[in-house]
Amino acid sequence: MLDPAHYSDVEQLKDGSRITIRALRPQDRDDLVAAVGRLSPRSLYRRFFGPKRSFTKAEISYFVDIDFARHVALVATIEERGRPVIIASGRYIVVAPGEAEVAFIVADAHQGRGIGALLLRNLMAVAREAGITTFVADVLPDNLGMLKVFEKSGMRIRRKQQQGSLHLTMQLA
Numbered sequence: 001m002l003d004p005a006h007y008s009d010v011e012q013l014k015d016g017s018r019i020t021i022r023a024l025r026p027q028d029r030d031d032l033v034a035a036v037g038r039l040s041p042r043s044l045y046r047r048f049f050g051p052k053r054s055f056t057k058a059e060i061s062y063f064v065d066i067d068f069a070r071h072v073a074l075v076a077t078i079e080e081r082g083r084p085v086i087i088a089s090g091r092y093i094v095v096a097p098g099e100a101e102v103a104f105i106v107a108d109a110h111q112g113r114g115i116g117a118l119l120l121r122n123l124m125a126v127a128r129e130a131g132i133t134t135f136v137a138d139v140l141p142d143n144l145g146m147l148k149v150f151e152k153s154g155m156r157i158r159r160k161q162q163q164g165s166l167h168l169t170m171q172l173a
Contacts, residue, residue: 002129005068009122011076014114020084021122024073028086029064032075035086040108047105063091070094072130074122076106076115090119092127092135099134100127104146116149124153124172135170138162 008022024032036055039047055063066073073091077084087107092100102123106115127135135155139146147166150157155170 002126004072004126004130007074007122007126011118011122013118017078019087019115019118020077021074021118022077023068024064024066024075024089024091026064028075029060031086032064032089033060035089035107036105038107039105043105043108043111047103066091069130072123072126074119074126076119078110088115088119090116090123092123092132094132095136098132099136100132102135102137104149111145116146117152120149120153124155128172133172135168135172137168137170138165139168140165 005023008020010018010020012018033055063073071091071093073089075086076088076090077086079085087110088105090102090104092102094100102120104116104119106119124135137150139150141164150168150170153170155172157171158169160167160169
């Protein structure tokens with residue numbers, strides 16, 4: 001049985017470089033905050049659906065202090081100057097039995113390299129083991145990269161337009 005709190009996998013990107021996708025750890029707090037701090041206003045807007053300049057202590061705790069049962073988070077890291085650096089994060093939060101909301105963020109410098117797709121594939125594996133059969137997500141219509149990641153995932157997707165965003169319901173394949 002897969003243990004999401006100790007999950008780790010090495011993946012190869014389209015360009016041949018390697019990343020590690022692993023469970024978010026409590027000691028990642030500062031690195032995750034630093035990674036989010038390097039995001040452009042546009043990337044933050046696409047993830048949080050509004051301007052976001054900083055996070056409260058409560059918000060940071062919500063993103064970092066997770067239980068790996070109802071809230072699972074994975075990070076993607078690369079080696080920079082001999083140490084791992086967080087460049088992306090993907091998570092799901094159980095919202096109903098068998099159903100979880102999924103969300104991602106990828107550092108601007110690493111977007112378009114296939115990292116979101118790899119995070120999704122790894123999250124899907126963890127979710128299946130946990131009995132999750134459905135992912136839901138709200139995505140801004142202009143976030144074509146994220147929409148493409150979902151479309152290429154192999155999941156059956158239902159779209160519903162709602163107040164400025166697309167609500168996606170996806171059956172895990």
